[in-house]
Amino acid sequence: VIAPSGDRTRREVDANANRLVRLLRRRGLQAGDGVAILCTNRAEFVETYAACTRAGFRLTTVNFHLTAPEAAYIVEDCGARAFVAGAGCARAVPGADGVEVRLAVGGDLPGFERWEDALAAEDGAPIDDPSLGTAMLYTSGTTGYPKGVDKPPDPDGLLLGVAAYAYGDGDVHLVTGPLYHAAPFQIGMVCPFTCGVPVVLMERWDAREALRLIEQHRVTHAHLVPTMFHRLLALPAAEREAHDLSSLKAIVHGAAPCPVPVKQAVIGWLGPIVHEYYAATEGAGCVVDSATWLTKPGTVGRPDPRHLHVGDESGAPLPVGDEGLVWIRAAGKQRFEYRGDEAKTASAYRGEHFTLGDVGRLDEDGFLFLTDRSANLIISGGVNIYPAEIDAVLLTHPAVADAGAIGIPDDEWGETVLAVVELEPGATASDAELLAFCRERLAGFKCPRAVAFVDRLPRDDNGKLYKRRLRDEHRERGRIAP
Numbered sequence: 151v152i153a154p155s156g157d158r159t160r161r162e163v164d165a166n167a168n169r170l171v172r173l174l175r176r177r178g179l180q181a182g183d184g185v186a187i188l189c190t191n192r193a194e195f196v197e198t199y200a201a202c203t204r205a206g207f208r209l210t211t212v213n214f215h216l217t218a219p220e221a222a223y224i225v226e227d228c229g230a231r232a233f234v235a236g237a238g239c240a241r242a243v244p245g246a247d248g249v250e251v252r253l254a255v256g257g258d259l260p261g262f263e264r265w266e267d268a269l270a271a272e273d274g275a276p277i278d279d280p281s282l283g284t285a286m287l288y289t290s291g292t293t294g295y296p297k298g299v300d301k302p303p304d305p306d307g308l309l310l311g312v313a314a315y316a317y318g319d320g321d322v323h324l325v326t327g328p329l330y331h332a333a334p335f336q337i338g339m340v341c342p343f344t345c346g347v348p349v350v351l352m353e354r355w356d357a358r359e360a361l362r363l364i365e366q367h368r369v370t371h372a373h374l375v376p377t378m379f380h381r382l383l384a385l386p387a388a389e390r391e392a393h394d395l396s397s398l399k400a401i402v403h404g405a406a407p408c409p410v411p412v413k414q415a416v417i418g419w420l421g422p423i424v425h426e427y428y429a430a431t432e433g434a435g436c437v438v439d440s441a442t443w444l445t446k447p448g449t450v451g452r453p454d455p456r457h458l459h460v461g462d463e464s465g466a467p468l469p470v471g472d473e474g475l476v477w478i479r480a481a482g483k484q485r486f487e488y489r490g491d492e493a494k495t496a497s498a499y500r501g502e503h504f505t506l507g508d509v510g511r512l513d514e515d516g517f518l519f520l521t522d523r524s525a526n527l528i529i530s531g532g533v534n535i536y537p538a539e540i541d542a543v544l545l546t547h548p549a550v551a552d553a554g555a556i557g558i559p560d561d562e563w564g565e566t567v568l569a570v571v572e573l574e575p576g577a578t579a580s581d582a583e584l585l586a587f588c589r590e591r592l593a594g595f596k597c598p599r600a601v602a603f604v605d606r607l608p609r610d611d612n613g614k615l616y617k618r619r620l621r622d623e624h625r626e627r628g629r630i631a632p
Contacts, residue, residue, distance in 0.1 A: 151163060151193040151196050151348070151349055151351065152348060152349070152350045152351065152367065153191060153192055153193055153350075153351040153353070154351075154353050155190075155192045155193070155256060155353070156192070156193055157193070158193040158196070158197070160346060163193065163196055163197055163200060164200070164274075164276075165274030165275075166194075166197040166201075166269060166274065167197050167198075167200035167201040167204065168201075168204075168272075168273070168274050168275060168276060168277055169269040169272035169273065169274050170197060170198065170201035170269060170272075171201045171204060171205040171277055172272045172273060172277075173251070173268055173269060173272050174201070174205065174207070174232055174251060175205065176272075177232070177250055177251045178231070178250060179205075179207065179231050179232060179250075179251070180206075181205065181206025181207070181281045181283075182206060182207075182208065183207055183208065183229070183231045183232075184207070184208045184209075184210060184228045184229040184230040184231060184232075184286070185198065185201075185202050185207045185208065185209050185210070185230060185231070185232045185233075185234070186209075186210045186211075186212055186224070186225045186228055186230035186232070186233045186234070186249075187209065187210070187211055187212065187233075187234040187235075187330075188211075188212035188213075188214050188221055188225075188233070188234070188235045188236065188239055188242060188243060188330070189214065189234065189235060189236025189238070189239055189255055189256070190214060190236055190238060190239065190256075190328070190353050190354075191325060191328060191329050191351035191352060191353050192236065192255060192256065192351070192353075193351075194234065194255040194256075194265060195329050195339075195351075196339060196343060196349070198234050199285075199339065199340070199343070200343070202283040202284075202285075203282065203283045204277055204280040204281070204282075204283065205277070205280070205281060205283060206281030206282065206283050206303075207232075207283045208228075208229075208283060208284050208285070208286050208300075209283065209284070209285045209286070210224065210225075210228040210230065210285070210286050210287065210288065210298065211285070211287060211329060211330040211331075211335060212224050212225065212242075212288075212330060213242075213328075213330045213331075213593070214236065214239040214242045214328070214330065215242065215593045215594060215595055216242050216593045217241075217242065217591070217592070217593055218241065218242055218243060218244045218245075219244070220242075220592075220593060221242050221243065221244050222244035222245075222246065223296065224288055224296055224298075225244060225246050225249065226248070227296070227298065227489065227490065228286060228288070228298055228489070230246075230249055231249060231250050231251065232249065232250065232251035232252075232253070233246045233249045233251070233252050233253070234253045234255060234265070235252070235253070235254055235255070235259055235262060236254075236255050236256050237254050237255065237256045237257025237258060237259050238256050238257065240259060243259060245260075245261055246261075247261070251263075253265045253268055282303040282305060283303065284300075284301060284302065284303050285335070285336075285340075286298045286299060286300050286301075286489065287299055287332050287335070287431050288431075289332075289430070289431045289432070289534065295539075297488040297489060297490070297491055297494060298488065298489035298490075299431045299432050299486050299487075299488065299489075300486060300487045300488070300489045301483070301484070301485070301486045301487075302483050303483070304483040304484065306483070315337075315341050315342070315345075315371065315400065315402075317341075317342060317345040317347045317371070320368075320370075321342070321345075321347050321370040321371060321399070322347065322348045322349075322350060322367050322368060322369045322370055322371070322397075323338060323339075323341075323342035323347055323348070323349050323350070323369070323370070323371045323372065324338075324349075324350045324352070324360065324363055324364060324367070324369040324371070324372040325338040325339060325349055325350065325351045325352060325372075325373070326338070326352050326355055326360060326372055326373060326374055326378060327355065327373065327374075327375065327532070329351075331405075331532075331533075332430075332431045333373055333375075333404060333405050333429075333532075334373060337373045337402055338372075338373045342371065347371075348367075350363055350367050350369060355378060355381070357378070357381040357382045357384070357385055358385065358389070360372075360378075360382070361382075361385075361389075361390065361393040361395070362393070364393065364395055364397065364398065365393045365394050365395065365397075368397040369397060369398065370397055370398060370399040370400070371398075371399060371400045371401075371402070372398070372400075372401055372402070373401075373402045373403065374401060374402075374403050375403060375404070375405045375406055375531065375532030376403065376406050376407070376408040376409070376412060376413075376532065376564060377406070377531040377532060377562060377563055377564065379403070379408065379412050379413070379415075379416050380412060380561070380562050381562075382416075383412065383415055383416065383419070390419070395420065398420060398423060399423060400423050400425055401416070401420060401423055401424045401425070402424075402425045402426075402427065403424065403425070403426055403427075404426060404427040404428065404429060405529070405532035405533075406529040406531070406532045406564050407520065407529070407564065408426065410447045410448050413426075413443070413447075414444075414447070417440050417443075417444065421440075422439070422440035422441050422444070423440065424439075424440045424443075425437060425438070425439050425440070426438050426443065426450055426451070427450070427451070428450035428451060428518065428520070430506050432478075432480070432486050432498070432504060432506065433478050433480045433484060433486065433504065434478075435450070435451070435453060435457075435458050435476070435478050435518075436450060436451030436452065436453035436454075436457075436458060436518060437451050438450060438451035438452070438517075446513075446515075446517050448519055449513075449517040449518060449519055450518050450519070450520060451517070451518055452515070452516050452517045452518070453516070453518055455516065456479065457478065457479045458476065458477065458478050458479065458518070459476075459477050459503075459512075460472065460473070460474045460475065460476055460477070460510055460511060460512050460518075461474050461475055461477050461500075461503075462474055462475070463475065464500060465477050465500030465501060465503055465505075470512055470513065470514055471511055471512070471513065471514070472511060473509055473510065473511045473521050474509065474510075474511070475505045475507065475508070475509060476505060476506070476508045476509070476510045476518070476520070477500065477503040477504070477505050478503060478504055478505070478506075479502050479503050480499075480502065480503070480504050481502040485502075486504075507527070508520055509521050526538065526617050527557075528555070528556070528557035528565050528567055529557070529564055529565055530557070530560070530563045530564060530565050530566055530567065530595070531563045531564065531595075532564075533595055535557075535567060535595065535596050537554070537555035537556065537557075537567075537617075539592070539596065540553075540555035540567065540569065540588065540592065540596060540597075540598065541553045541554060541555055543587070543588055543591045543592055544569060544571060544584065544587075544588065546591075547579065547584060547587050548574075548577070549573050549574055549577035549578065549579035550571055550572070550573060550574070550577075550579070550584070551572045551573055551574045551575075551577075552571070552572040552606075552607045552609075552615075553569060553570065553571050553572070553607075554569075554570045554607050554615050554617060554620050555567055555568070555569050555570070555598060556568055556570060556617060556620055556621045556624060557621070558600075558624060558625060559625060566599045566600075567596070567597065567598040567599055568598060568599065568600050568601070568602055568624060569584065569588070569598035569600070569601045569602070570601075570602045570604055570607065570620055570624060571584065571601055571602070571603055571604070572603075572604055572605070572606055572607050573603065581600065581601035581603075584598075584601050585597065585598060585600075585601065602624060607620065608620060
């Protein structure tokens, strides 16, 4: 592990993971118990994952951009008996008084033991009785409440994921995004780590630094999101060409739609090494390589029809070319549950297939094209933002009668958040006031960039807000000014 906060050899990672297993077991944790981690991309993150994987613990990663109350909800909901937190993320770290083991990395936190001190007395020798652990990552629904995506251990699925990346001797993976996100976690860390491939951790994204690290460490693999492509392409051509990027074998991207011209430019620059996937925390859909994509620009892949199909609300397949919901198969050990929400779990499935609410079509050759995303989901810079949570905050402002947050196209971020607000009769509030109100109550990445005031939001007789109509109306008015 190569990181700004300190490097680790494979042997050191292994020994510290064993020490953490022994510490947590001695404090009473057993296979199946929950462990939460909230910190930046550090070696301790990898060691915590390794410990949970070999001790049968259930690991939950927590977004360090959240506010402390938002993070506290996840730590409590996931049933964490141990909590690893980064001192550099103190603003987001809740007290977690009900958690038995609290370890601080990178400095001191009130009520937490220092990582180094807690592990110092433990033995780093191999664990005699390993048990395969799991990861339960959180994703929100349109209700705005985060839910854990709970799956049973699946060693076969892990091996298939590893095989897909075809790592070899001398390969190196650059982790460009925060490890609390599903894609950097699974694609950027779990797969290469399982293969013994070195990982280079970036604490935060910077296009120039990414190029420097690729050249310095002879990076072969990396996962990016379209916003990162945009930042790289925005650099002067001479600056991009000054770096030796010949070591690159595979750039993997997903998490948000990538504009066709942007992807064409990246392939033209780096060569046909760009691979796109369609997937979510709940499960994988399909992938497409550069050569295939260039024959079908805009596709996200040609899925196995037994695994993925386009159907109606009941899950019944639709004819070729018809738009409908995208249904993905999740049977056996691939089947997930939303922790503590049987109704939400049941509503996602039709038999062995689930839907994220994404809309798409299959062409005559079986290639999938996404024509819309989940009805209310906003994706900004590859990060999912659920507008119901923003709406709920705005509705607590005394001047707001109704509110609806939507995504507005943005050339760099894909989408940015616009809050459409209806004021109470006779009330006044400025956009600056409402934006400040949101910043006090929400993580920064969730906050609207602008506010649009309307006389009345479009709702039907049963109170449902027509978000599609709202989006169509305001998207026609153009992008948010920087």
